[in-house]
Amino acid sequence: MSLYLNIEAGEAVETSIQATGRNPDLAASLERNLILTTYREVLAAQGKFAPHLSLKVHNEIPLGMGCGSSAAALLAGVHLANHFGDLGWTPAQVMTEACLREGHPDNVAACALGGMTTSCQQGSEILTATCGLDLPWRLLLALPGASLATEKARALLPDSYSRADAVANIQRSSLLVAAFALNRPDLLHIAMRDRIHQPYRSEACPLLPRLLPLLAAADAPAGIWGAALSGAGPSVLLILDPEAPTGPVEECVRQAAEDSSLELVQTTISVPAEVTY
Numbered sequence: 001m002s003l004y005l006n007i008e009a010g011e012a013v014e015t016s017i018q019a020t021g022r023n024p025d026l027a028a029s030l031e032r033n034l035i036l037t038t039y040r041e042v043l044a045a046q047g048k049f050a051p052h053l054s055l056k057v058h059n060e061i062p063l064g065m066g067c068g069s070s071a072a073a074l075l076a077g078v079h080l081a082n083h084f085g086d087l088g089w090t091p092a093q094v095m096t097e098a099c100l101r102e103g104h105p106d107n108v109a110a111c112a113l114g115g116m117t118t119s120c121q122q123g124s125e126i127l128t129a130t131c132g133l134d135l136p137w138r139l140l141l142a143l144p145g146a147s148l149a150t151e152k153a154r155a156l157l158p159d160s161y162s163r164a165d166a167v168a169n170i171q172r173s174s175l176l177v178a179a180f181a182l183n184r185p186d187l188l189h190i191a192m193r194d195r196i197h198q199p200y201r202s203e204a205c206p207l208l209p210r211l212l213p214l215l216a217a218a219d220a221p222a223g224i225w226g227a228a229l230s231g232a233g234p235s236v237l238l239i240l241d242p243e244a245p246t247g248p249v250e251e252c253v254r255q256a257a258e259d260s261s262l263e264l265v266q267t268t269i270s271v272p273a274e275v276t277y
Contacts, residue, residue, distance in 0.1 A: 001139055001237075002270040003060040005072040007035070009080055012054035021059040028057070034070060038077025039084075042097065048085040062265075064147030066231030071107035074098040083277045091275070096126045107231070114270040116180035132180035135269050138240040141230060142253055144207045145261025153232035156200045165195040188226030188239055189215060198229055205233035210256050221248035 015036065019028035030036065035055070043050040061069040075098045082089045089097070095112040099105040105119035105126045116132035175191035178184060202209050211227055214220045223244025230237040240249060250264050 001067065001141070001267045003062075003067065003265075003267055004270075004273055005061055005069070005076055006058040007076055007080075008056040009084075010054050011051045011084065013052060015052045015054075017055045017057055019057045019059065021057075022061065023059060023063045026063060027059045034073035035077045035080070038074050038098075038101065039080040041101075042078055042081035042087075043085045046081075046085060046087060048081075048087070050081075051084050053080065053084065062141075062143055062235065064149065065141075065143055065235040066148070066153075066229060066233045067141065067235060068107045068111055068231060070150070071098070071102060071111045074101055075108055075111050079275055092126075096124070099126050100124065112272065114272040116177065116269075118177055131177070132269055133271055135180065135183060136242045137185065137225075137269060138242045138246065139267045139269065140238040140240055140246070140249065140253070141265040141267065142207060142211060142236040142238065142257065143263040143265060144205075144234050144257075144259055146234065148204055148232065148234040150232050153201055153204065156204060157197055158200065161196060169194060169196045185225045185239070185241070192226035192228040192239075194228060197232070201229065201233050205229060205236075207234060207236050207257055207259065207262075210258060211236050211238070211253060214252060214256055221252050223249055 015030060017028045017030065017033070021027070039053070040050045061067050061072055063069045075095065078094045078098045081087065082094050091112070095108060098112070099108045099121065102108050105121050105128070109119040109126065109128045110117040113128060113130045114133060115130045117128055117130045120127045172191050172193060175187045179187040179191050198208060208229055214224055215227060221244070223241040225239045225241060227236055227238045229235070238253070240246065246266065253264065254262060
């Protein structure tokens, strides 16, 4: 999604953060700050001194909503370490370091490369392929009032799955990539029907079971191509026809959500973030 974490950084006598955008109080905190922690840990692992930094942060990514905020923070921290520690890493090496720290490449690789990025970790090697960067599809994020910790969302998943559910998800994952690669939005309705994590997280993400019926409702407005949890939730991501008016869709989503604190954010498919040293 074309929601970005923008950072300007310079060396300073004392570390400081000026934050604007979403969750500025959390983004400006010097305690338990994932960007700073990652920056310092990477340089410590390389035997390098970590200079104090003055950061100007503008955050567009909702925190704790399944929108990739931690992946963006990890990637930013490694980029800062690469520059101010003079590590000389390539963008691919920076991405790999952030992926290994995240524990999987799914979110970090997409954050680094944009678009529909599929990824696979083989040992310490990260393999990626990106498509869909030029698709005009419109994305709509439905953000509930309460967040969901990733650790809690992961704990809701079972230890094993049936063969039928595993096969169904492999098929749908393949269809989903094909939809982005070939500009086939007609595939999204089926391709976004997950059986691996959404059924188990629906209770903790009540917005999802309220919005999924919109895809089949006879009185639903035209233009909703697909819907799914955004990341581990609790937000729901809808993919919309860019030619259809968004007003009726948003009104329909608000009525179905039954959540007075619901926030709707329109966005598009992202291009790679700009990094300048």
